[in-house]
Amino acid sequence: MVVAPATAKVIGKYAHGISDDLVTATLLATRAPVLVAPAMHTEMWEHPAVVDNLALLAARGVHVVPPESGRLAGGDVGAGRLAAPERIVAAAAEVLARSGDLAGLRVVVTAGGTREPIDPVRYIGNRSSGKMGYAIADAAAARGADVVLVTTVHRPVHPRVRVEAVVTADEMAAATLAAADSAEVVVMAAAVADFRPKAVAPAKLKKSDGVPEIVLEPTPDILRLLGERKRADQYLVGFAAETDDVRENAAAKLAAKRVDLMVGNDVRSEDSGFEVDTNRAVLLDADGGVEEFGLVTKVRLADLILDRVRTPHPRQGATE
Ligand code: C5P
Numbered sequence: 245m246v247v248a249p250a251t252a253k254v255i256g257k258y259a260h261g262i263s264d265d266l267v268t269a270t271l272l273a274t275r276a277p278v279l280v281a282p283a284m285h286t287e288m289w290e291h292p293a294v295v296d297n298l299a300l301l302a303a304r305g306v307h308v309v310p311p312e313s314g315r316l317a318g319g320d321v322g323a324g325r326l327a328a329p330e331r332i333v334a335a336a337a338e339v340l341a342r343s344g345d346l347a348g349l350r351v352v353v354t355a356g357g358t359r360e361p362i363d364p365v366r367y368i369g370n371r372s373s374g375k376m377g378y379a380i381a382d383a384a385a386a387r388g389a390d391v392v393l394v395t396t397v398h399r400p401v402h403p404r405v406r407v408e409a410v411v412t413a414d415e416m417a418a419a420t421l422a423a424a425d426s427a428e429v430v431v432m433a434a435a436v437a438d439f440r441p442k443a444v445a446p447a448k449l450k451k452s453d454g455v456p457e458i459v460l461e462p463t464p465d466i467l468r469l470l471g472e473r474k475r476a477d478q479y480l481v482g483f484a485a486e487t488d489d490v491r492e493n494a495a496a497k498l499a500a501k502r503v504d505l506m507v508g509n510d511v512r513s514e515d516s517g518f519e520v521d522t523n524r525a526v527l528l529d530a531d532g533g534v535e536e537f538g539l540v541t542k543v544r545l546a547d548l549i550l551d552r553v554r555t556p557h558p559r560q561g562a563t564e
Contacts (some may be wrong), residue, residue: 246279246280246281247267247278247281248279248326249326252282252288252291252293254267255280256293258301260297277307277340278306279307279339281309281311281326281327282294282308283325286322286324307339311327337385337386337403337404338403341385341386341404342388343388345388346387347387348390349389349555350426351381351389351390351392352420352427352429353377353384353391353392354377354393354395354433355372355374355434356377357397358413358415360437360463361412362445362458363449365448366448366449368439368440368441369437373519376433376523377393378395379542379543382402382543382546383546383547385403390404391406393405393408394408394434395409396411408423412440413437413464417469424478428555429480430480432480432481432482436466436467438462440463441458465501471501474502482503483507485509488512490509494507505553507525516539521542522541523539523542523545527548
């Protein structure tokens with residue numbers, strides 16, 4: 245339960261067990277975590293009665309988002325201005341994450357398609373929107389995990405996620421492998437280019453020079469590298485975007501890349517794969533388990549994938 249703005253009166257009544265209106269009666273009746281965001285004039289905020297009441301609530305486990313300094317309702321300036329909504333939302337998300345089933349688990353997620361430059365203006369890219377990777381990062385963060393998102397695309401994300409922006413497969417490889425060193429779970433949801441131009445033209449290629457011949461070379465296969473160096477306490481999730489024989493192709497990649505869980509998805513149908521909000525996925529695990537889902541949202545699929553993450557991780561922070 246979030247009380248924002250929390251006035252001196254509501255804080256005083258809550259601290260002393262007075263429940264004579266809807267807000268204070270709900271505060272006394274709820275067993276949910278409570279967060280208060282005080283807002284009042286500076287003199288009230290600094291009054292010993294308010295200071296003591298807040299200390300009493302904090303000692304009982306109530307979370308406080310302190311006010312900011314700024315213009316107040318009367319036009320004067322000082323401490324006591326309600327915290328910005330983003331700070332209140334972030335604090336609430338943090339409180340909820342602490343009791344999540346993935347609390348303390350360190351998760352790396354990749355998202356989006358890489359861009360491999362041809363010249364300073366053009367690149368080879370793909371249709372990945374990053375929606376699946378973002379859904380996994382959001383869900384993991386909401387469930388308490390400490391998430392690093394290595395991404396080529398930029399979208400709103402859960403406030404607990406740490407975002408690392410990359411562009412090319414090389415940059416994604418460096419950032420992901422470094423982050424994986426201190427992570428128990430790595431989810432490769434990104435659409436990494438398999439090939440890149442061998443040489444990047446230093447200046448924009450000109451039409452007048454004729455059709456250029458672009459020689460390609462392979463990019464690092466990040467998932468394969470992660471599989472090769474996988475620790476016993478690590479769990480690796482890969483994706484296989486396929487246009488045919490989804491299950492067979494996903495199973496082959498699971499084995500070849502030493503992945504623990506492979507998410508095969510059909511990118512042929514209009515309601516699955518790139519850009520849309522839904523997927524038709526089959527989950528294959530290293531023990532031969534197969535689960536097929538009909539049409540599910542990427543948000544739902546993210547939770548289904550995270551439900552299956554099994555790792556003897558140390559769960560650091562889970563008891564903090
Ligand atoms: O073999 P394929 O590219 O279809 O495998 C897809 C999986 O491998 C995805 O999880 C993708 O993120 C990952 N991948 C990678 N590095 C590449 C190509 C794909 O990590 N160069």
